[in-house]
Amino acid sequence: MEKRQIRSEWISDTLANPARIESDQDDPNLLHVLKPIAERSFRILRVIYNETVSPVAIITAYFDDDVKDL
Template structure:
């Protein structure tokens, strides 16, 4: 899946030590997906990351535009 990072997401990924390969894995092969409870244009892709002790990565993205835009990402 092609995507772009918002400026906010770029900052947060760097601060949180989240690799782009993990973002791609979450978007391409999510363990779970959820609709955002407050914003219908946003979706959440969740992926357990083995390199982080199987912590769950949550990637929030806007799916209403092409390419999809990553809004933020963090470990639950």
């Protein structure tokens, strides 16, 4: 996530306190959690993770500039 300039604490906070939770369209084991990040001008961070394994597996995280309704 370093390459995308995403801090680990932003990912942790998004997982713990998401503004929105979405199911994955293709994989029922994956969830998408979204949250605006104040330090990045309130861009929306999307974290996709597998909740069926322990500990949860982060698949990817990125700033989703297509989300406009959050």
